[in-house]
Amino acid sequence: MTQLPSPDQIRRAPKVLLHDHLDGGLRPATVVELAEEHGYPGLPTTDVDELAAWFTAGAARKDLVLYLETFQHTVGVMQTRDALVRVARECAEDLAADGVVYAEVRFAPELHIEQGLSLDEVVDAVLEGFRAGSQGRGITIGTLVTAMRTAANSREIAELAVRHRDQGVVGFDIAGKEAGYPPSRHLDAFQYVQRENFHITIHAGEAFGLPSIWEALQWCNAERLGHGVRIVDDITLDPEGGATLGRLAAFVRDRRIPLEMCPTSNVHTGVCDTVAEHPIGLLKDLKFRVTVNTDNRLMSDVTLTDELARLVDAFGYGWDDLQWLTINAMKSAFWPFEKRLRIINEVIKPGYAALAGG
Numbered sequence: 001m002t003q004l005p006s007p008d009q010i011r012r013a014p015k016v017l018l019h020d021h022l023d024g025g026l027r028p029a030t031v032v033e034l035a036e037e038h039g040y041p042g043l044p045t046t047d048v049d050e051l052a053a054w055f056t057a058g059a060a061r062k063d064l065v066l067y068l069e070t071f072q073h074t075v076g077v078m079q080t081r082d083a084l085v086r087v088a089r090e091c092a093e094d095l096a097a098d099g100v101v102y103a104e105v106r107f108a109p110e111l112h113i114e115q116g117l118s119l120d121e122v123v124d125a126v127l128e129g130f131r132a133g134s135q136g137r138g139i140t141i142g143t144l145v146t147a148m149r150t151a152a153n154s155r156e157i158a159e160l161a162v163r164h165r166d167q168g169v170v171g172f173d174i175a176g177k178e179a180g181y182p183p184s185r186h187l188d189a190f191q192y193v194q195r196e197n198f199h200i201t202i203h204a205g206e207a208f209g210l211p212s213i214w215e216a217l218q219w220c221n222a223e224r225l226g227h228g229v230r231i232v233d234d235i236t237l238d239p240e241g242g243a244t245l246g247r248l249a250a251f252v253r254d255r256r257i258p259l260e261m262c263p264t265s266n267v268h269t270g271v272c273d274t275v276a277e278h279p280i281g282l283l284k285d286l287k288f289r290v291t292v293n294t295d296n297r298l299m300s301d302v303t304l305t306d307e308l309a310r311l312v313d314a315f316g317y318g319w320d321d322l323q324w325l326t327i328n329a330m331k332s333a334f335w336p337f338e339k340r341l342r343i344i345n346e347v348i349k350p351g352y353a354a355l356a357g358g
């Protein structure tokens with residue numbers, strides 16, 4: 001029997017990440033240092049290890065709203081240009097060190113203007129940090145600009161995203177509490193983005209079910225779904241293992257709508273108890289366009305390597321599966337087609353061939 005990919009080998013494999021939050025991926029030591037530098041008083045502890053553990057314990061409370069509470073501290077220390085440049089630079093460095101060759105990293109500019117930065121200055125600082133951190137490290141980063149679904153300024157944020165499209169912003173997203181804040185609340189923003197021929201992904205089907213996914217796709221024209229895991233509510237399994245897809249699930253599969261799945265984050269927010277029980281196993285078997293993502297590396301204490309290694313453990317995935325997931329992600333990126341193709345043919349396929357062969 002061929003050996004399953006080991007964590008060390010997975011780290012060396014070229015990987016693609018479509019769903020990662022900038023304010024969910026700080027190094028714990030950076031949170032402490034920035035808090036000291038900027039006189040941020042709110043941290044629960046300034047011991048780096050304790051703080052890391054505190055974030056993860058705070059995240060793993062089986063509820064999205066509780067999961068989101070700890071972001072007040074990362075956002076709290078990301079209020080100056082220097083802090084934003086540093087956090088973005090370190091994000092690029094950390095992803096590159098984990099073997100990620102293409103990443104789309106998202107953040108909500110409106111959360112970073114408490115100390116007087118303009119929205120444009122926030123975006124410029126983050127883009128500068130990504131450029132500095134990716135330089136010479138074999139990683140390309142596309143930036144996603146997120147609007148908070150609980151706020152009422154998504155049109156302005158959508159315009160901000162489009163304004164920076166030639167500097168590295170590749171799409172627009174909404175995030176935050178899902179229940180009670182349906183995507184259609186932000187229709188104006190999504191229609192604007194469509195009219196600009198720009199890209200949309202929407203957090204949908206995480207803490208709320210099918211209506212959220214349906215609105216994201218059929219009202220707001222999302223090209224991809226952030227999480228989308230609750231699409232399983234529209235799939236019926238019979239005792240023999242056969243699956244019947246409802247109309248929405250069939251639409252998602254037929255149209256090859258990419259699902260930005262984040263198994264460990266979903267365990268933390270209570271979608272399921274373990275990665276082995278995560279619907280990603282079923283959805284991949286049914287050939288949905290599944291991708292694997294970290295969501296929040298700090299809060300969920302994961303890397304993309306960890307996440308893939310957990311899937312290898314849980315579902316016995318081999319190199320073919322990991323390559324399939326990686327190519328799914330690269331095909332689904334908002335980066336231009338020719339560049340996606342080049343990364344698939346020149347980086348991903350040769351990378352997996354070398355690892356699988358050795």
Ligand SMILES: O=c1[nH]cnc2c1ncn2[C@@H]1O[C@H](CO)[C@@H](O)[C@H]1O
Pocket residue numbers: 021022023024064068071075106107108111146175176177203206265295296
């Ligand atoms: O999994 C998630 N679901 C919904 N919202 C999230 C998730 N992870 C992070 N954020 C929210 O997105 C903001 C911008 O990055 C974060 O501040 C957090 O509030």
Ligand SMILES: [Zn+2]
Pocket residue numbers: 019021175203226295
């Ligand atoms: Zn997310």
